[in-house]
Amino acid sequence: DAGVTQSPTHLIKTRGQQVTLRCSPISGHKSVSWYQQVLGQGPQFIFQYYEKEERGRGNFPDRFSARQFPNYSSELNVNALLLGDSALYLCASSSPGKAGTEAFFGQGTRLTVV
Amino acid sequence: ILNVEQSPQSLHVQEGDSTNFTCSFPSSNFYALHWYRWETAKSPEALFVMTLNGDEKKKGRISATLNTKEGYSYLYIKGSQPEDSATYLCASRNTGNQFYFGTGTSLTVIP
Numbered sequence: 001d002a003g004v005t006q007s008p009t010h011l012i013k014t015r016g017q018q019v020t021l022r023c024s025p026i027s028g029h030k031s032v033s034w035y036q037q038v039l040g041q042g043p044q045f046i047f048q049y050y051e052k053e054e055r056g057r058g059n060f061p062d063r064f065s066a067r068q069f070p071n072y073s074s075e076l077n078v079n080a081l082l083l084g085d086s087a088l089y090l091c092a093s094s095s096p097g098k099a100g101t102e103a104f105f106g107q108g109t110r111l112t113v114v
Numbered sequence: 115i116l117n118v119e120q121s122p123q124s125l126h127v128q129e130g131d132s133t134n135f136t137c138s139f140p141s142s143n144f145y146a147l148h149w150y151r152w153e154t155a156k157s158p159e160a161l162f163v164m165t166l167n168g169d170e171k172k173k174g175r176i177s178a179t180l181n182t183k184e185g186y187s188y189l190y191i192k193g194s195q196p197e198d199s200a201t202y203l204c205a206s207r208n209t210g211n212q213f214y215f216g217t218g219t220s221l222t223v224i225p
Contacts, residue, residue: 003157031211042118042203042215056212090158094211103148103205103213105157 002027004093006106013081013113021076021109025093031055032074033103034066035090043090049074078111086113118206120216127194128224135219137187137204147180147187148213150203158203161189194223 005024013019025032031050035043048056049068068074072093078085088110094103118139127133139147146165150158162171164180164187171178175192191198201218208214 033213035213035215040217042120042217043213045212045214048210048212050211056210092213102160102163103207104160105150107155107157 004091004104004106006089006091006109008109009107010110011112013111015081015083015113017081017113018077018079019081019111021078021089021091021111022073023076023091023093023106024073025091026104029093029095029104030072031094032068032072033092033094034074034076035092036060036087037090037108038084038087046076046089081113083113086111118204118214118216120202120204120219122219123217124220124222126222126224129194129196131194131223132190132192133194133221134188134190135202135221137189137216139185139187139204139206139214141182141185143208143210144182144185144206145209145211146207147182148205148207149178149187149189150205152201152203152218161202191221194221196223196225199223 007022033048034046037043045058047066052068063079066076088108090108091106092103149161152158162178167182169180177190180187201220203218205213205215
């Protein structure tokens with residue numbers, strides 16, 4: 001079974017540009033969540049999608065958006081990039097509704113904004 | 115927003131020593147508590163998920179306990195080995211299935 005896959009693994013963008021990050025969940029998982037981890041901090045929750053609907057949103061500006069496709073893969077978009085958006089972006093997939101269920105993470109996309 | 119805190123922030127121990135870390139979390143809307151082991155350049159690896167007050171889980175030399183009434187969890191490593199060196203993350207999952215992470219405890223085991 002393939003795990004959670006994210007693409008690209010690394011990305012360099014300039015300020016003001018837009019970026020799209022992609023995530024494919026584990027087969028059978030219908031929930032995808034996105035997290036941002038800046039250096040020295042724990043992962044911060046950005047979005048959660050379940051069955052193609054947004055189910056949760058963290059404290060991030062409207063420059064951040066996401067969507068989930070019928071195959072449960074997901075994209076995270078960030079517009080008007082700022083230097084502070086430089087971070088590791090992690091995607092996690094899970095099966096909600098079961099308390100003992102784990103979330104599984106991809107290896108992340110390292111975004112550098114210059 | 116849930117405030118999940120971990121201590122200590124970093125830890126250096128000698129090979130063979132036993133050690134433990136703390137994760138504290140708000141009790142409101144609690145659903146589950148997760149521990150992850152995260153090595154550099156790898157995905158966070160799930161260690162344990164616990165849901166009930168008093169839960170204890172064990173995997174080899176690593177074990178964890180959960181107290182939902184007071185909002186804390188402990189992770190124990192017995193006889194630390196250099197390969198245990200990693201960042202250990204805890205996350206509280208709420209009833210909306212959202213995970214809130216602590217900042218992690220960075221463990222270095224010195225041979």
